[in-house]
Structure formats: C-alpha cells, structure tokens
Amino acid sequence: MAIEQKIREQEWINQILRFRIDVVLATNSLIYTLWGINLVHRQSKGYPVNSFPIPDYPSLKVLPQVTMNTPFSERVAPNGPIEQLAFKAWVTEVYDHLWEGKYRNRLRKVFQDPKSGKARMETDPLGDLRLIRNDLIHNKSIAKDCAKGKILRWFNRDEQIQMKFGHILDFLNQMGWIDNNHSLVDGDRMVLWLPPVEEVTPSEKAPCLVSVRPLIYELDEFQYRYCASVVFADGYFAKAPFTLHESEQMTDERWRNIQINSHGDVFIPPSTTICAQQLYSSCFGPTFAGPGLYSPAFKLR
Numbered sequence: 001m002a003i004e005q006k007i008r009e010q011e012w013i014n015q016i017l018r019f020r021i022d023v024v025l026a027t028n029s030l031i032y033t034l035w036g037i038n039l040v041h042r043q044s045k046g047y048p049v050n051s052f053p054i055p056d057y058p059s060l061k062v063l064p065q066v067t068m069n070t071p072f073s074e075r076v077a078p079n080g081p082i083e084q085l086a087f088k089a090w091v092t093e094v095y096d097h098l099w100e101g102k103y104r105n106r107l108r109k110v111f112q113d114p115k116s117g118k119a120r121m122e123t124d125p126l127g128d129l130r131l132i133r134n135d136l137i138h139n140k141s142i143a144k145d146c147a148k149g150k151i152l153r154w155f156n157r158d159e160q161i162q163m164k165f166g167h168i169l170d171f172l173n174q175m176g177w178i179d180n181n182h183s184l185v186d187g188d189r190m191v192l193w194l195p196p197v198e199e200v201t202p203s204e205k206a207p208c209l210v211s212v213r214p215l216i217y218e219l220d221e222f223q224y225r226y227c228a229s230v231v232f233a234d235g236y237f238a239k240a241p242f243t244l245h246e247s248e249q250m251t252d253e254r255w256r257n258i259q260i261n262s263h264g265d266v267f268i269p270p271s272t273t274i275c276a277q278q279l280y281s282s283c284f285g286p287t288f289a290g291p292g293l294y295s296p297a298f299k300l301r
Helices: 002-045 081-112 119-138 165-174 252-256 276-282
Strands: 183-185 189-191 209-216 226-232 237-244 266-268 272-274 288-290 292-294 298-300
Touching (some): 002 081, 081 119, 081 165, 165 209, 165 226, 209 252, 209 276, 237 276, 272 276, 276 298
Parallel strands (some): 237 298
Antiparallel strands (some): 183 189, 266 272
8 A cells, every 4th residue: 555655646746747847838938929029029119129039930921901099019019918818828728728627637636635735835826827817718807806816916906917927937936836956757858947147147136026935844854944935027036045033033924924015025024024136146146955956044134
C-alpha cells in the first residue's frame, strides 16, 4: 500500500508540473501576441519599430474592411480592444481548456486532501480566475463576482475589467510558478524563470510591483519563517526572507495579509511598509539557497 501511495503521489506531482508548463506555454504565446499587437500599433502611428519577435504570416491579398469611428491605431493601442481580446483568450485557455477540460479531474483528489497543502496555493487563485472568467464572458467584462476574490483582488465591483500583463504575473506568482528552480517533466518539457543578470542592470526607478505572495516556513526547514515572493511589471522577481526587529510582533495571520498598497509598496497590516525599490534592487543582488533562491534578508522595523 505504501508503494501504491508513493506512485499516486508522484503521478499527482507530474500532473501539476504538466499543468504548470502548459499554462506557462500559453503565457509565452500571449507575450508574442501582445508584442505583435504593439508592433502593429507602432507602425500605424509611424513610430520606430523595435525588432519584436513575431511569427511569420503570409501576405494577405484581401483584408476585411471595417468602417467605424475608432481609428485602427486606437484599436491596437495598449489596453485597447484587440489587446483585451488576447487577454480574454488567455483566461479561457487557462481556465476552460487546461484546468476544466484537462487537469481538474486528474488533480481533484490531491486538491481535496486537507493534508496536501494545496488549499491556498492552487484552489484559491484558480477559483478567483473562474470568477474573472465568468465576468469577462457573462457580465460584459464588468466586475461583479470577481470583486469578491480571495487572492486575485484585481477589480472593484462594477469596474470595467481591463486586463494587464501584471495580472498574468500575479496569477503565476500566486500559484507558486515563478521561481529560479526548473521543473522538468516527460523528459523534455522544462520551465525556468532566469533573468540574464549579467546583461541587465536595475532601473533607477523600480517598475510597478504587481504581485506579492506570502511564504511561511517551519524553522527546522529554513532559517527564516517569514518570506515573500514578489514580482515586478518587467518580469523580474525575488524571494525575500525577513527578520524581525525585537519590537516587531508578527503572527502567521498578519503575514498572510500582506498586500500592495496604493503607493506600490508592500504593506503588512496594520502599519508595516516595505519599500518596493529596495525589493527590486534585491532581484539583481546575490542569492543564497533555501527552498529556492533567496535574496539577502530584510529587517522589519
């Protein structure tokens, strides 16, 4: 029985890895689509065209002619309708095709097992993505049910849903799918988030912080109990441990409530703030091994 249980657990692990890789492949396709849309926008405005990698398409001899008041350059502009259509396609691909159509039944038992530790990492973000998907498709892209999300609190009730790539990064981070460790399954399918640090230096001003995910470890597992996985709008990320000042009273419940405040910094209720600029700089600094690769520790004051 013990051997059969280990075989089942290994199959669950493989299915989660396959799901993760398929979602990241869909995200990679979205990036190329957004680059292509941006390229068309720049061409329509007469701006210099950067060498975005876009797929080769045959030269179409006939194009549908559309007569409308909105100029084509605005339709392909950032946050415009064509870009939003691409985001909607990503949401339905990830939730409808991959999760509902392929992986949910395979992983139902491991997600329902209270000992699996999956309740926070997978169930809540996927449940929130379902609410976002429903409002996109069934509520004319007006936030209703998704305003009650547990983790992906992207939109307020009655707000027009305007997807941005930072939302995609937040979903991947909340799923625990952005890290420095590679995941290999089926012998040749691998996902690795590894910025070319030797080629890129940090901006003087940090890009927008788009995601923060609380991490809590047992002290016999890792020397730090409280850590956070943070991701910025340019895709750079860090896992940061935190040490406590002797006057700082921290509990697991407080740490689980960390969020991004209106100034773009990390906020731990009721009154502790962590500077996003400092976190961004840590993405380019030395790392050390923990359950992943971690930046130097920050002290909460």
